Amino acid sequence: MTRLARFLVVALTVAIAAAAYVTHAQDVKPLTNTEVVNMVQGGVPESVIVASIKAHPGKFDVSPDALIALHKAGVTQAEMDAMMATTATPSSATASEPASQPGSANPAPNPNFPSVELLQNGTPQMLDLERTQLAQTKTKPTSMGALAEDQAVQQGISTAAWDTAMHTNSGVGGGAVLAGGSVFSGMMSHRKPTVTYVWGVPKPASATVVHTMSPSFSVNYATMPGIKPEDFEPTIVKLTPAQNSLRIVGATQGKEDATSNSAADWEIYSSFLEDRVAVTSQRKNPGEYQIAPASPLLPGEYAVVMRPVSKTKKFSGGDVARGQGDGLMFDAVWSFQVAGDAK
Numbered sequence: 611m612t613r614l615a616r617f618l619v620v621a622l623t624v625a626i627a628a629a630a631y632v633t634h635a636q637d638v639k640p641l642t643n644t645e646v647v648n649m650v651q652g653g654v655p656e657s658v659i660v661a662s663i664k665a666h667p668g669k670f671d672v673s674p675d676a677l678i679a680l681h682k683a684g685v686t687q688a689e690m691d692a693m694m695a696t697t698a699t700p701s702s703a704t705a706s707e708p709a710s711q712p713g714s715a716n717p718a719p720n721p722n723f724p725s726v727e728l729l730q731n732g733t734p735q736m737l738d739l740e741r742t743q744l745a746q747t748k749t750k751p752t753s754m755g756a757l758a759e760d761q762a763v764q765q766g767i768s769t770a771a772w773d774t775a776m777h778t779n780s781g782v783g784g785g786a787v788l789a790g791g792s793v794f795s796g797m798m799s800h801r802k803p804t805v806t807y808v809w810g811v812p813k814p815a816s817a818t819v820v821h822t823m824s825p826s827f828s829v830n831y832a833t834m835p836g837i838k839p840e841d842f843e844p845t846i847v848k849l850t851p852a853q854n855s856l857r858i859v860g861a862t863q864g865k866e867d868a869t870s871n872s873a874a875d876w877e878i879y880s881s882f883l884e885d886r887v888a889v890t891s892q893r894k895n896p897g898e899y900q901i902a903p904a905s906p907l908l909p910g911e912y913a914v915v916m917r918p919v920s921k922t923k924k925f926s927g928g929d930v931a932r933g934q935g936d937g938l939m940f941d942a943v944w945s946f947q948v949a950g951d952a953k
Contacts, residue, residue, distance in 0.1 A: 640669040647683045660692045668696040681836035687934040724831035726944040737944040742809040751861040751883040758852035809859040816945035823906035832897030836935040839897030842916045848885040849911040860884030869931035909950045913943040
């Protein structure tokens with residue numbers, strides 16, 4: 611074969627390969643909201659759905675009404691985040707969110723999550739949103755001190771367990787997050803006993819230290835999709851340290867399988883045990899508040915939390931376990947430490 615003939619063969623091969631690639635790219639159809647919902651309801655794992663969203667061009671409707679519909683259909687926060695990320699363009703992102711300056715200690719808040727700013731020395735400081743982790747125990751929620759001594763609580767509130775569950779979309783309630791070791795492995799599966807669910811924050815102390823006994827906070831959850839701002843109000847709770855490894859936020863009782871149930875039928879707050887602090891609250895707009903303790907706080911660990919206005923508000927245990935929608939609102943804390951020399 612002559613050199614010219616070999617060149618023509620190579621060129622033809624490259625052209626065929628390029629044409630095949632272009633044809634394949636044209637065959638990849640953009641995903642839509644309906645297709646994502648179909649995957650979710652078909653039992654496709656969350657990680658696979660997120661990867662598919664990232665791999666395909668998306669024609670997603672991410673308007674507030676559409677996000678609410680997605681939430682009601684069972685689409686997780688991670689899946690909605692991936693949809694919004696593939697839909698957003700650099701220009702739209704710049705227009706919709708204030709840009710944070712490089713090296714800024716106070717980045718722009720994400721409108722899809724509630725935010726809390728510490729108002730200190732005239733300069734707002736954005737606090738990190740921490741998602742509480744759940745443990746399960748037989749101990750009845752009679753006192754925070756008793757729960758702090760419970761080994762099942764200490765074992766159950768595990769960062770590794772929470773991270774594992776947050777990246778799965780099935781069996782969240784019955785597995786890693788809520789097992790508290792193997793405490794309940796011997797229970798008969800057909801019986802659904804009442805157990806105590808404990809909300810806690812890992813680490814013995816908050817990284818945010820305030821040097822005033824009367825800190826004030828600006829709270830905003832007006833634009834968070836999937837929730838009604840009027841259903842919640844911000845407040846402050848005192849955290850209970852446990853074995854120098856975690857801080858307990860509160861606890862309540864529920865059925866053993868409560869967190870694997872997608873139905874909104876769990877009245878979490880009707881008998882919730884917590885050390886709530888009296889606050890003064892100024893409502894500026896729906897979902898926008900400024901709060902402060904009604905009296906000076908003693909040194910110790912505290913957190914700003916969101917609580918339902920009605921104690922009989924019902925939650926989906928699945929949302930609580932996955933930390934999405936109303937569940938995220940209840941799970942979220944912004945912890946801070948009042949220093950020993952606070953004035």
